[in-house]
Amino acid sequence: MSESGCVKCGSRDAGEKEVAMTGTGLSKMFDLQHNQFVVVYCRNCGYSEFYNKQASAGSNILDLFFGG
Template sequence: MKEKGCMKCGSTDAGQKEVAMTGTGLSKLFDVQTNQFIVVYCKDCGYSEFYNKQASKASNILDLFFGG
């Protein structure tokens, strides 16, 4: 059975934040932040994974981060 925890250090202490980023082309030129993500990060080593906010609504993101 696979151990759950951070892929780099094995810690189970994680946090999450929402971030928005610009795309390319005109959205970058006008600083339109159209891409929204949820970032899950390890509070011990800082390892981070980005998940598309729209695609992640139906699942538990922390379970994805810990390999659940």
């Protein structure tokens, strides 16, 4: 893991959540939430980054957040 921490405040205290969002067009009209993301956020300052859940399944999300 990188020693630098959060890119905004330097904190090493991070959390992550999974979220789903609608797209555009018909998926928005019918509220189909098929876009899934992992949100990694700094618990100190609130800075957040979204990662595509499917694309990031094989990588360590926290390492990406900390610049690793």
